[in-house]
Amino acid sequence: MARRFSPYCFRLNYDIWHDYSIEHTPKGWKIEDPTGRFIDSDSVTRAFWWKTFNVDLESVDPMIAAEIRYTIREIYADTKHKGIVRGNPSDWHKNWGKTAILNVASRYLKVPTSLVSWKGLGITKLPPDKVYVAKSLDSELTADGKALFTTKVELSQLDSSYPWFIQEYIESDWDITVQIVGKKLFPFQRSRKDLKGIDWRSEQSFRTDIEEWEPYSLNERDESSIRKLVSDLSVDFGRIDLMIEKTTNDLIFLEYNANGQWVFLDYHEKYGILDAVVEYIKS
Amino acid sequence: MAIVPTLLTPLILSITPATINVPTPSYDHASQGANTVISQYQTTTITANGTQTFDFNGRPNDADSDKGRD
Secondary structure, three states: OHHHHOOOOOOOOHHHHHHOEEEEEOOEEEEEOOOOOEEEOOOOOOEEOOOOOOOOOOOOOHHHHHHHHHHHHHHHHHHHHOOOEEOOOOOHHHOOOHHHHHHHHOOOOEOOOEEEEOOOOOHHHOOOOOOEEEEOOOOOOOOOOOEOOOEEEOHHHEOOOOOEEEEEOOOEEEEEEEEEEOOEEEEEEEEOOOOOOOOOOOOOOEOOOOOOOEEOOOOHHHHHHHHHHHHHHOOOEEEEEEEEEOOOOOEEEEEEEOOOOOHHHHOOOOOOHHHHHHHHHHO | OOOOOOOEOHHHHOEOOOOOOOOOOOEEOOOOEEOOOOOOEOOEEEEOOEEEEEOOOOOEOOHHHOOOOO
8 A cells, every 4th residue: 555655655564663763853753764764744745543542562672562553643642633644543442442343333234233241241141042252352362362253152152251252143144344435335245155153263274366355235225224324433444344144134223333354445556446445545 | 969061151052263384474564565475375164153264373354453552
């Protein structure tokens, strides 16, 4: 994407923070890379924040890492004050969590029965004739580097001394995902029909011809519902995940990701997502 | 003696993410991109109730992974 904006783009990478020089005073800021390329508070016209702190600076003391993030956030905040930010800030979900978004989505789309439960409160209210999955709210790893992937569970087997995010399991042959770029929607689908159970530990292949997703056409009603949802959330970027329920063919809303990945949908640039993102940032 | 079944906890359900071994692309400041060819790998995994994307280390990589750390 940086090449599309070249030579007017400045890319600041958190994980190689030590390559950059920064001067930041109450009157303004300047960032310079090793090539001498720079950007400053007078020349900046747009800012796009992309998974900036999604890596840990493992060799950096946490205090120093916090200092680094602080400065980057201040510079980003300056661009927000200038009204030149596109996309969503990295902490957008601090103000809009999963349950709040599900609530908004339920105005326009079907949503799965969902519950966050501490000490088991609310679990007995869940319809007993449904199947449930446990999901992670924050996608944080455990202390030994493990992740809670969405897993089918029996409610009676859950240790209520832990917090749980439980959701009704959706039987589906199709994943749907919709990338929102400004006023444009890019819906895609992926078949789950050949899935061998829900074992996610598939072999990762190192290929260049993978196209897991194909374009999907939203009907008028579903498109309208999605547009109303993003309007209510006051966003114009991000990715919505849905499924088509097997028995009813209804579109079921699952999640909105303010900074969800999107390149994977159109890796070979066949469907115009990158072009749309570039135009969106420029707009 | 009755056997008390172990109740499930989020930690028990958590598993080691799949990782892939690819050379870490090196960043080139001149082009502001990677200076090695990056081949695509399967970035999404079919899980129940959602689409999840992962980084090279198998770490979930969607919005909620962004750490505001305020």
